[in-house]
Amino acid sequence: MIAILGAGKMGEALLSGVLRAGRRPAQLAVTVRRAERGALLHERYGVAVLSNAEAAKTADTLVIAVKPQDMATLLEELGPHIPPGRLVISMAAGIPTSFIESRLPGGVPVVRVMSNTPVHVDEAMSVVSAGSHADEAHLKLTEELLTPVGKVLRIPESLQDGATALSGSGPAYFYYLVEAMVDAGILLGMPRAAALEMVVQSAVGAAVMLRDSGEHPVLLREAVTSPGGTTIAAIRELERHGVRAAVLEAIEAARNRGRELAEG
Numbered sequence: 001m002i003a004i005l006g007a008g009k010m011g012e013a014l015l016s017g018v019l020r021a022g023r024r025p026a027q028l029a030v031t032v033r034r035a036e037r038g039a040l041l042h043e044r045y046g047v048a049v050l051s052n053a054e055a056a057k058t059a060d061t062l063v064i065a066v067k068p069q070d071m072a073t074l075l076e077e078l079g080p081h082i083p084p085g086r087l088v089i090s091m092a093a094g095i096p097t098s099f100i101e102s103r104l105p106g107g108v109p110v111v112r113v114m115s116n117t118p119v120h121v122d123e124a125m126s127v128v129s130a131g132s133h134a135d136e137a138h139l140k141l142t143e144e145l146l147t148p149v150g151k152v153l154r155i156p157e158s159l160q161d162g163a164t165a166l167s168g169s170g171p172a173y174f175y176y177l178v179e180a181m182v183d184a185g186i187l188l189g190m191p192r193a194a195a196l197e198m199v200v201q202s203a204v205g206a207a208v209m210l211r212d213s214g215e216h217p218v219l220l221r222e223a224v225t226s227p228g229g230t231t232i233a234a235i236r237e238l239e240r241h242g243v244r245a246a247v248l249e250a251i252e253a254a255r256n257r258g259r260e261l262a263e264g
């Protein structure tokens with residue numbers, strides 16, 4: 001059985017994804033802090049609602065989906081009840097596997113995951129890292145769990161803060177760019193709804209081309225950039241305003257902020 005501990009937004013998205021992928025509700029359970037949240041999840045998905053202690057005793061895989069600040073309390077509740085051989089998967093941003101391992105019985109395998117909001121549409125980017133007691137089999141189990149809701153990539157844990165900045169926050173940067181492009185449409189006199197439709201469809205088209213063509217982004221961009229044409233006029237302005245340098249610094253700042261938060 002797989003138990004999702006702290007089934008909020010992220011936990012529910014994962015729950016719904018694995019159910020759509022064919023797991024039966026009887027193979028899944030959730031834990032919650034508020035009874036009404038549990039009742040809603042039970043009604044919506046037909047899964048059992050357990051206490052954290054019950055989940056620790058009965059589930060083979062425990063997926064922790066609470067906010068980072070609730071992690072220590074949750075681990076205190078779990079710690080005394082986890083038998084050997086359980087896999088613990090943590091989705092909490094910025095919490096190292098060593099923090100979790102030190103609060104659980106010795107030898108419990110821990111895998112750390114950073115996912116992102118497109119988990120809601122089965123297009124998440126999830127990066128996974130093994131803690132010191134997790135082996136190939138534990139990583140495989142984690143990948144099997146996450147594949148129904150998107151792509152999964154293994155990375156060393158030292159890159160997790162960088163991944164949080166790059167793909168964890170990544171969707172926000174694209175939304176920001178879309179917002180700015182829609183403003184440009186308004187500037188050029190387009191109705192807002194039409195501008196939004198044009199930009200969103202361009203983003204979807206570009207994303208599918210990037211994913212499915214196998215071409216490098218530079219080649220895809222060059223294909224839209226004819227000599228002396230309109231695209232290069234826009235690119236010159238992007239370069240003049242240092243957009244590439246801004247992106248590098250912005251994502252580095254996100255990584256640094258993630259480290260600060262992790263240090264409390």
Ligand SMILES: NC(=O)c1ccc[n+]([C@@H]2O[C@H](COP(=O)([O-])OP(=O)(O)OC[C@H]3O[C@@H](n4cnc5c(N)ncnc54)[C@H](OP(=O)(O)O)[C@@H]3O)[C@@H](O)[C@H]2O)c1
Pocket residue numbers: 005006007008009010011031032033034037052065066067068070073074091092093094114115116117168
């Ligand atoms: N949302 C994202 O886009 C995103 C992206 C990447 C990673 N993450 C990570 O995913 C985790 C969850 O984020 P979220 O946005 O899904 O947060 P969320 O909606 O607040 O979900 C967390 C849930 O855990 C419950 N909870 C807290 N302490 C508990 C306990 N001791 N026992 C049982 N349940 C408990 C909370 O209950 P209440 O409802 O009573 O507060 C809440 O429903 C975070 O660690 C975050 O870093 C989130």
